[in-house]
Amino acid sequence: MPEGKRPEENGSGISRRDFFKTSTAGAVSTALISKQGMAAPGEVTKFGPDPVKIKLIVNGKGRGLKVEPRVTLLDALRNELDVTGPKKVCDRATCGACTVLMDGKPVYACSILAIEAEGKQIVTAEGLGSPDKMHPIQKAFVENDAQQCGFCTPGFVVACQSFLEENPNPSVKDIEEGLGGNLCRCGTYKGIREAVLETAAKGGIDA
Amino acid sequence: MNRFQYASPVTKESAVELLGSGAVVLAGGTDLLSLMKADVASPDLVVNIKEIAELKGLEHSEGSGLRIGALVTIDELLQDSRVQEEYPSLIQAADGIRSAQIRSVGTVAGDLCQRPRCWYYRHGYGLLAMQNGSSMVVDGDNRYHAILGNGGPAYFVNPSSFAPSLIALGASLKVSGPNGEKEISVADFFQTPQSEAEKEYKLSDSEIVTQILVPAAGGKANATYEIREKEALDWPLAAAAVSLVMQGDQVESAKVVLGHVAPVPWNSDEAAAALKGKAVSASVADDAGKAAVQQAKALSRNKFKIQLARVAVKRAILRAAGMEV
Structure with a gap:
């Protein structure tokens, strides 16, 4: 292509x-x-x-690659483009560790074909912020001890960013329901809830 | 996942031309990719229908009600203010799909066409999971399997979140195939397969669902109630959708359809009859719930689902009537 x-x-x-x-x-x-x-x-x-030549727009940059149509967006990001923020855990659209934004909406990168994502804007945790210049939700994750092993974290912060965009003033119930698509096996949900509440209280994702 | 070819047509006619034996339709893709990874599906050709403009969009019209294009996502449905007003049962069904990631790509039509969650099926033992002439479900772990319509050989449950609600609302589907377009009621779309050669819904390899047509609610009270194991993303253990035509405070007629309890969405005439001519109250709703599961028959490990189905029916009725559940 x-x-x-x-x-x-x-x-x-x-x-x-x-x-x-x-x-x-x-x-x-x-x-x-x-x-x-x-x-x-x-x-x-x-x-x-x-393999087919495609182009993905990842964190604002156009990246060319050659993949078979069966390659998922997640595998293309991780294995072809070395964008390893999104994690491969369940690989079945259940755990949320692979969450990225596609044209502004949260999706499971494990359950989208890379070829389908051609031309769409893909944003991963790397695109939200960096250790020197953290996104407000990333900062709040650090400050609220919202991770333990950290494997679910990149997917969670992307999901949280998108959730806060839709729900700038969420209740705890909103958070529990709205982030139901992500799992943390260490059970740091308390910290995650607090990180989301704090981000909202401090002026949201654009602060 | 096996290798396949990929095509992305822009008209439904060219999509139908590409389809046929060995080809599959890709819309949201969540279920399809999962099936392909498990080698339960191994198509030669994947036909992405997302570039077909005429399958997009959701429309209301006074006469004919709601038209949901095949590519309308769960998110789009949830955000439509008229759906919120007129079809709370669809909103409540969508609300049960607790994952923003699935709502943003998953389609309403795809929810109807997803394959059963039966773990024998998902592990490659087939829809009927027969081995040496006996059912692995009956002999094995059947805690999430059917309690109604489970006389065999099918014991899986229909996985759709929207089907009970759409059937209770009298919805139908438009299907495009090599012989043109046809319309089929959502109730008739589903079937209980009698052999491995049959699917659980009537859609051939060369057909696609193009639209869902929901009649105008016309003041019908409607609601869905799901009972699930956890708050986070999962399929319900039992669900019920109800649509009531009221005359004053009495039920003139009712439709009660259960989900996740039988190989098809389960229409309960017994529950509807228990409501007819009555004013809705907790005890009337409870009677209807009991009537709905009167014919239920537990397998070795799923007796608990009978109680859950009964309660789901009761609460869906109370919710439709605007009463506390």
Whole structure:
């Protein structure tokens, strides 16, 4: 897939040369090529199963990479782009350790294909702040002892950021319900609740 | 996860053309990716339908009610002020999906098309989980399995959060396939498979759900009540959705549909009959709850679900009537 272009932008979305380059291996591909050859103009291009060139926008930077369509956004971030804030824990859209923002909304990066995320704005914990310049919620996590082993923390801070954006003045019940998509096996929920309440009290995520 | 090809059509016609044996539809993707990782699904082609503009959007119209496009997310539904006003039962069902991450990508149509959570199914033993002629569910750990409609061979429970509510509201689905478009009621969409060759809903490999059509609520009181094991993200243990046509303070007619108790969303005519002509009170609601589970039959480890289903029906009725649950 050409960088930054969605498949349908130029009709076939991929040059014939690129198509043959990415589709010549294996019996399945051969069969598809012959089908593609006979296809009427406007037929939708199939990508893969071999690696496809895509571009992800991660923390404001465009990053090119080549992945098979089966690669998840989480694996692409961690294994291809070395963005290791999002963690792989359950890998089944349950624990929240892989939470990132996609076009401003919290998602489980383990359950989105990297190829689906092309052209979308991805923000990870690294994009919220750095040790020198922490985001208010990151600071509040430190100050409220909201982590123990820290493995769930990058996902949690991203989820908290998004939660506070929607709920600037949350109650404890709002926090418990709104952050139900993230788990902490060390059980630091008390600290996390306090971190969220404190961030809200101190002027929110933009303070 | 096995290797596959990927396509992202922009019209539903081209999506249907790509579909067929070996192809699957990708919308929110939460359930599909989970199935692929478990090798329960191993498609050759994944068809992303998210770029199909005509599947987006939610619309209200005076005559025909609510139209929910196949790509409408749980979040979008939750935030719609008219849905909040007219269809509290849909909002309450959505509210039970306690994960902002799933609400932001998960679609209402995808909730209907997600596959059962039965752990035998999810571990590759098939929907019916038969081994050497006997059911692994009956012989094994069936604590989350069916208490109604469980005469066999299917014992899983329908996992949908929205189906009970949509059925109680009389909703239908628009489905596109190679032979054009058809409409099917949500109630008829689901079926109890009799063999491994059958699915738990009537959607062939070359069809996609394009819209959900919900009739105007027209003042019908409606509510959903779910009972779950924990506050955080999980599927309910039992749920009930109720829709009541009132005449004065009496129930003229009722629809009561239970979720997570049978291989299909379970319509209870018995509970509806127990409400007819009565003014809603705690004891009337309790009678309806009892009626709903009169035919229930526990497997070896799920007797507790009968009590939960009874209470879910009772509380959904009270909630629909605006009474304290």
